[in-house]
């Protein structure tokens with residue numbers, strides 16, 4: 084079994100790290116929050132003194148951090164992971180970050196003799212704990228082959244999306260579709276209400292017709308038709324509106340950098356800016372239907 088360093092034991096990282104432990108690896112962990120480190124050490128991991136200590140003398144490094152600036156500050160620089168890890172270490176950044184930062188870090192790692200992939204995930208905290216995440220992976224064939232066994236321990240669906248940065252590109256393109264679709268489904272249910280068409284009837288028709296999409300059939304924003312959707316739990320996340328906003332902002336940054344025309348993606352970003360500023364941190368992104376209803 085391998086020696087693995089894991090940095091970032093938040094909502095997602097703590098479940099993912101536990102699955103690395105369950106797979107039998109020797110796990111060293113670091114997080115700025117001492118409590119989460121203590122919890123996983125009680126289950127068999129070892130506490131590192133710093134992020135670079137977690138990456139020293141290991142075969143693999145996994146990071147699950149909030150955003151691009153955290154990833155760059157941890158990997159790059161004199162005491163960064165790339166400077167201290169042994170040559171040939173496989174590095175996997177699973178955070179959702181901007182494509183440019185992802186490419187810059189992979190390039191620096193490759194120059195220093197490491198193998199590295201960007202490997203953001205789809206699936207929330209429950210999938211992270213269950214080991215059923217989808218990983219979208221960017222990097223060389225060689226780096227992907229080295230990363231795959233570790234990702235298999237944490238996920239059910241591992242897709243090699245292409246060269247470095249392609250994992251992040253896939254993640255933001257997917258979530259831009261998701262954000263736009265959630266707004267479109269919400270608008271349709273509000274219009275139906277106003278036209279006197281019952282929500283369950285619209286669901287029965289559209290879930291089998293050309294309007295169907297995941298936001299309708301798996302995550303319906305009105306209570307009733309999909310019992311597991313957050314609409315039935317007072318719109319408690321689930322997938323927080325703030326997370327959706329983060330991904331829509333990343334999509335727009337990327338679109339501007341390559342001059343891609345994404346007017347609906349930009350409109351979705353503006354609407355989620357407004358919705359997030361008005362809602363609690365644990366508000367699910369499907370709750371945007373209530374903001375639209377209030378305005379109607």
Ligand code: NAD
Nearest residue numbers: 091092093094095096114115116147148149178179207208
């Ligand atoms: P989180 O805020 O719960 O966890 C981040 C962890 O990183 C925290 O424990 C924090 O203390 C730690 N951290 C920050 N800077 C650090 C540093 N310099 N050194 C060591 N530790 C540091 O976030 P999360 O919900 O676990 O999300 C992590 C990433 O996964 C984000 O990029 C997010 O967009 C992405 N993601 C989240 C979800 C979800 O449902 N939560 C789903 C898919 C993807």
